[in-house]
Amino acid sequence: CAAGKGTFGTRELVDTIKRVSLDKIVDHKRLILPQLGATGVAAHKVREETGFNVHYGPVRASDIKNFIGNGYRASREMRRVSFGFADRVKLIPNDFIYGKFYLLGAVVLLFLLSGLTRDGLSYRDFLSEGAPAILRTVLGYFSGIVITPLLLPYIPGRYFSLKGFFSGTFVFLCIFLIGFSGDNVIEMLSWFFIITAISSFLAMNFTGSSTFTSLSGVKKEMKLFIP
Incomplete structure (x- = not known):
């Protein structure tokens, strides 16, 4: 990700080597860089x-010892970039931490707005x-942060935002079937758009955690899906 957007590059690497006087710290002239960089x-x-x-x-830092022992040659398995179920599960906490401020802000705002009436604040309406x-x-947050990454290969669509939209639609259908989507058509439609928008936005953030997205592709997706 850093290499793709230019924050990990030739200039940064050269400047860092010179700044720390690396040639005076080590007695060799080898640098091991991440394959994805x-x-x-x-x-x-x-x-x-x-x-x-x-x-x-x-690809994985855990293979560096074997890489050195093999004469700085990587096996085919060492070069393989995987993004399986276990890999995606590990990234969920990272995205959760990133999005927690959005969630907290939304919760506080909704709590305050729900208590507003013509006569002022109503504590009964708060609940x-x-x-x-x-x-x-x-639930919309959960859809974008958890459901979309876990089911990523199985959700239709190429764009992460679209996958998040489908996940949000699934969540909305679930709460609709149990009668929790609102009291009237307008409220139901409002919550449909809110839930799918939240899920879609958070799913798009997952592009930075994946192993196969490109900077140009992410920019294109943002132009298409962000108003």
Whole structure:
């Protein structure tokens, strides 16, 4: 991700090597860089400016020891980029932490708005209107943060935002079937758009955690799905 958007690149690497005087700290001229960082680094320029030779290591840091022991050669398995179910599960806490402020802000706002009446604040409405609104919002959040990543390969569509929309639609249909989607058509439609929008936005953020998205692809998706 950092290599793709330019924050991990040749200039940054060269400047860091010179700034810390790496040649005085180590007695060799080898640099092991992440394989997925290759898009942002020109190895020949690094060698010209610092004297260090770049070796693109394995995808996973846990394989570095074997990579060195194998003469700085990576096996096919070391080069394989996977994004299976277990990999996606590990990333959910990261996205949860990223989105918690959105959720907290939405919960506070909905709680306050639900208690507003013509006569001022109603504590009774805080519970009768606020609690369902907060729960529906949390379900939309859960759809984008958890359901979409877990079922990513099985949800129709190429764009993450579209996948999040489908996940949000599924969640809405579930609460509709149990009679929890609102008291009238307007309220139901409102919650449909709110839940799917939340789910779609949070699912789009998952592009930064995946192993196969590109910067140009993400920019295109943002232009299409962000108003």
